[in-house]
Amino acid sequence: MLDAAVDLILEHGTDKTTLAAIGEKAGYSRGLATYRFGSKAGLFDEVCKSISRRWLDYLNDGVGEEFGVDAMCAALDAYFRFVSDMPREARVLQILYCAAASPKSEYQETSVNLHQRQRDDVAEWIRLGIENGSVRDDVNPESVAAQYIAYISGMTYLWLIHPTSVDFHGANEDMKKHLKLSLRANSGIK
Amino acid sequence: MLDAAVDLILEHGTDKTTLAAIGEKAGYSRGLATYRFGSKAGLFDEVCKSISRRWLDYLNDGVGEEFGVDAMCAALDAYFRFVSDMPREARVLQILYCAAASPKSEYQETSVNLHQRQRDDVAEWIRLGIENGSVRDDVNPESVAAQYIAYISGMTYLWLIHPTSVDFHGANEDMKKHLKLSLRANSGIK
DNA sequence: AATATACTTGCTGTTGACAAGCAAGTGAGT
DNA sequence: ACTCACTTGCTTGTCAACAGCAAGTATATT
CATH class of the missing domain: 1.10.10 (Arc Repressor Mutant, subunit A)
Known part of the structure; x- marks a missing residue:
């Protein structure tokens, strides 16, 4: 079904x-x-949760016990693998996230919770990275996490509405380089 | 109406x-x-175009003849001003962009064109910046432009579904710092 | 036999879409 | 000045499609 x-x-x-x-x-x-x-919303909610679970499997597989910048890079790789392996499901998940943005959507909460949870996870990775010294200590974990999640969400949206114009793999490689440069403690930034 | x-x-x-x-x-x-x-789609298409025009006024006002990293920073400021001045319209625009993501949406083209045009503009700013030496010459304009647009789109989505958890202004300030560090020719990155 | 589970069918109110209608103009020909 | 053809802006009548619900049937379980 x-x-x-x-x-x-x-x-x-x-x-x-x-x-x-x-x-x-x-x-x-x-x-x-x-x-x-x-209801229709109830069904879409289930579809959303079902696909999210599969994505979270990919995420856990890819990230494992890593944290800091390594975890963020591993998560990008995991996301690219998820989108490559099950593009249909990835597209539908993004379509449902989008539909959940409408006010009074009955499964908006599902989308909000999933995004919030992933943001919290990322912020936690960064906090651990700062603690262990691998991440610069002058960054705000919540703020960087929000930007990281916004990047993934926005990129997926662009891919959804116009697949051929988005080089997902290339953008992810760029983003990983970027994260390493701007977040690693001894990255060479003055 | x-x-x-x-x-x-x-x-x-x-x-x-x-x-x-x-x-x-x-x-x-x-x-x-x-x-x-x-049709309903026809009406939404008009709403979308009408709000977009107002946003583009803000954008033109803010950016003027600038280019390179300065233009990207000015555009972020302009967007923040747009969202602050007309949050209702900004929210509706994002809601309509989201609704346009659904396959067979009859105004998907409008959304695709607007995003594509803005991506092209950003890529052009970067290209001009590289030419005049203010931007590093080892970045890919299209790729950076896609990431920049994805960031804005994703951030707006997060703000839409959960306004209180997004510090739009703070995130933009971070992003501007980030752009300057990672794109400026003599930013101090090895 | 009684009950629970899984599914179907009949029905209703709402909604998008369309077509026909109407009132208030506009303008050319006489 | 008059009138007839036509346009414009809007309303009303109607229909098919759909979500949702309630009542019904069949199959399995105890």
Whole structure:
């Protein structure tokens, strides 16, 4: 059922995907999607959580126990792997994040929580990096974390609306170089 | 009519804003919004273009004939001024950009064009900066421009879904410092 | 046999879209 | 000055599609 939803969202977008079509594409009746998930928002919320879990697996695999700039670079690599391995799911996740931005969206909370949690994780990596001396001690962890998450979110948006104009891999390599230069304690910045 | 649409989108989001409500809020009949704009997407497209024009005024005012890193910093200031002066319009613009991300969105083209144009402008600033020697010559203008636009887009998204957790001004100041350090020809990076 | 689970079908209110209608002009020909 | 054709700006009637709900059926479990 969730797979059918992913297919239809990719093809028609959230607006023009109907609950009836999802149920029928999954081999059931027109009413099952509503019955199982309560509402369209409820279903999208589940899709969002389901894809997020898979992304978090990639993230955990890639980052492990690392922290500081290494963790941030590893997370970028993990994200690129996720987008390469499951572009359909990555696209749908971004579409749902976007749909959640609308006021009164019933699964906005899911998106806010996921973003907030990832921001907190990044801030924590930076704090650990400062503690152990690998990251400059004059940066604000929360601020850098927000910028890092904003970069990923914004880049994914650009990739979503115009895939061919975004060189995801090249941008990530640039970003990693950048992070190392600007955050590492002895990076050579005066 | 467009003002009424902005109000209703802010209050209820794009999905739950009805064409009838927009017409009636503007003091007309339920059918006028459809009649004038052809469709819901047509109306949103106009709202999007109308707000974008106002943003581009801010941008032109702020940047003028500057280029290179100075232009990028001035554009960040202009954006912060735009968001501070007209937060309602800025929010609606971001909501509409998000809605445009859905496949088959009928005004996706508007969003793609606006983003592409701004990316091209930024890339051009960087190219001019390299030519006149104020910007390092080992950076890729397109790549940096994409990252810059992604940062703004992503930050605005985070601000949209959770305004209190984003310190827009602080992040912009950080970003300006960052741009100067990493892009200026004699910034002190080895 | 009784009950729970999984799914379907019938129905309703809302909404986007469209077409027909109407009132107030505008303007050319006489 | 008059009138007839036409445009413009807006309203109203109507329809099909859709989300959501309630009642129903079938299959499995105890």
